[in-house]
Amino acid sequence: MDSDSKLKPEDLDRISKRMRQQTVLREGAGRAKVTVHMGTCGIAAGARKVMSCLLGLIDEQSVQDVILTTSGCAGLCSREPMMTVELRGHAPVKYVDLDEGKTKKIFNEHVVGGTIVADYALGMGSERVS
Amino acid sequence: MEDISLHLLDVAENALLAGAGRIEIRIYEDRREDILKIEIEDDGRGMDEQAVSRALDPFYTTKPEKRVGLGLALFAQAARETEGSIKIDTEPGGGTTVRAAFRLSHPDIKPMGDLLATMATLACAHPHVQFVLDHRRDSGVVYRWDSESSARGKNNGL
Numbered sequence: 001m002d003s004d005s006k007l008k009p010e011d012l013d014r015i016s017k018r019m020r021q022q023t024v025l026r027e028g029a030g031r032a033k034v035t036v037h038m039g040t041c042g043i044a045a046g047a048r049k050v051m052s053c054l055l056g057l058i059d060e061q062s063v064q065d066v067i068l069t070t071s072g073c074a075g076l077c078s079r080e081p082m083m084t085v086e087l088r089g090h091a092p093v094k095y096v097d098l099d100e101g102k103t104k105k106i107f108n109e110h111v112v113g114g115t116i117v118a119d120y121a122l123g124m125g126s127e128r129v130s
Numbered sequence: 131m132e133d134i135s136l137h138l139l140d141v142a143e144n145a146l147l148a149g150a151g152r153i154e155i156r157i158y159e160d161r162r163e164d165i166l167k168i169e170i171e172d173d174g175r176g177m178d179e180q181a182v183s184r185a186l187d188p189f190y191t192t193k194p195e196k197r198v199g200l201g202l203a204l205f206a207q208a209a210r211e212t213e214g215s216i217k218i219d220t221e222p223g224g225g226t227t228v229r230a231a232f233r234l235s236h237p238d239i240k241p242m243g244d245l246l247a248t249m250a251t252l253a254c255a256h257p258h259v260q261f262v263l264d265h266r267r268d269s270g271v272v273y274r275w276d277s278e279s280s281a282r283g284k285n286n287g288l
Contacts, residue, residue, distance in 0.1 A: 055254055070255035
């Protein structure tokens, strides 16, 4: 059973090394944080493709100040894949029903450019877990 | 889930929520014996007897305060669909090892999928957790990747 990957094993080394170097960002100094919701619902709906797309964009554009991370289910399984974009000093924005095209647009316009892509946004704010 | 690599991502995400600092995924394909063995070992909180007895029940969770998925239950279902099996070794504070077996030639076995994308997702989102992927086929190593070795520039066994 072969693993059908576009990545090469050496890409894993590069990704891993780069993310470790972001320790300072993860301690609060990052300009932007992107959280891909990676519950069972998100994974089944395609969250890993969204994550891979973001990784590719960060790589291509040599973006240094964006933290990419995952979280569990956001509680809105029917709207997965979802991600939350949080620019420092701004409220988090949740995006829903993602695919690669939407992810690219959101990354370029919101994460890099600072302008919310209202067409794909569910709203502002974080889910609460009680 | 479309493929096995997505199940592994889901199980690993659950292990991370259980506080794992190290997760090792071992895959062994034995074509002569017609079996695919997968082990996922973590050093997270582990489970007590009651939790283990219900771990494969999709209506049970050890983490009621968090929204977590059905990782183990669906993984077990995928194994059983191929006349395979699943076993969980765990104890409170002692981590968890999930051992699954799949019949390789079974028509309902899912494709392996993109294992490297699964590892990239985990390594990217959790850079301070150690991830190990060890994929073997018959007597050969398909690849072995260790995020700790990677950080030290010593991943030359790929």
